[in-house]
Amino acid sequence: MIVRKKFFILSLILFLIVYFLNLSFPHDMPLGEVLISNLGLTARSSTGIHYLGILLLVLFASSLFFLSNSLKKYEIRFILLTIVILIFTPPFFIHAFQRTMATGIYALDYEKERSKCEFEMLDKTHLSGKCELFFVNYSSDPVTYQLTFTEPPFDRPPMVSLMNNRAPYSITLQGNEERWVDLEAEIDTSRMKEYIESGEANGVGIIVKNGDQYREL
CATH class of the missing domain: 2.60.40 (Immunoglobulin-like)
Structure with a gap:
């Protein structure tokens, strides 16, 4: 089913970057914004443009592109599954981490x-x-x-x-x-x-x- 292994791996790496930078943990804001703030940068412009959001959207679109071109069939199904995972699973991931591994x-x-x-x-x-x-x-x-x-x-x-x-x-x-x-x-x-x-x-x-x-x- 996977015809381009390198494309699939690259797609997975980009997806994981987007997924984890979107997690609102350990603070009540996405991890990406916390990292940018710690670097002394800002995630938004004075006019309200969300730089981090645009960057993550580009990375996610690239992930879907490489995913689609790495598969021989079921491309649409896997793309829809990827979108569902990104939108709906972060709260469950955070709760699972807190219940099993988190301390203090x-x-x-x-x-x-x-x-x-x-x-x-x-x-x-x-x-x-x-x-x-x-x-x-x-x-x-x-x-x-x-x-x-x-x-x-x-x-x-x-x-x-x-x-x-x-x-x-x-x-x-x-x-x-x-x-x-x-x-x-x-x-x-x-x-x-x-x-x-x-x-x-x-x-x-x-x-x-x-x-x-x-x-x-």
């Missing part, structure tokens, strides 16, 4: 879309913040980590980052435990130029650390 905070799953924070003024100078964050520890060992909150750079006035008034928060999850973590903070607003008086934030961004281990989620 890399075995943690943070369900960002289910997590939220609420804020309400207690008096003229004090704001109450309460957050509910959902975590799963896929490891059989306890995991202890320190948590701080992040905020989108253009959000004004600041909201979630106000919870860092008491950060870092130390949290421990037992082996194979899943639970809601409730965090509270009383924030002094007397010296703040701008702040919210009430509000709710969903999809809360966080940073978790444990020694040299670091994840943005």
Whole structure:
């Protein structure tokens, strides 16, 4: 069925590069963007052009080209299968890795879309913040980590980052435990130029650390 072995191998290599650079692990962003950021480069232009996305699209198209030209028959079926694998399997791959090989905070799953924070003024100078964050520890060992909150750079006035008034928060999850973590903070607003008086934030961004281990989620 394979008539050009070199083309098939090249197709597989390009596919694996695209696949792994698209994985959102260990952070809540594609691995490719993390690598580019560590090199001091940017994945997007000021006008919104996604350089990394264009590069990965070109590599994936090249992978499909070499795959098609390496096969004697069933080219369309294999191309469709490759597309399905790229689109649908990354979450399963990440979960399988966390359940079997990951240790420490890399075995943690943070369900960002289910997590939220609420804020309400207690008096003229004090704001109450309460957050509910959902975590799963896929490891059989306890995991202890320190948590701080992040905020989108253009959000004004600041909201979630106000919870860092008491950060870092130390949290421990037992082996194979899943639970809601409730965090509270009383924030002094007397010296703040701008702040919210009430509000709710969903999809809360966080940073978790444990020694040299670091994840943005």
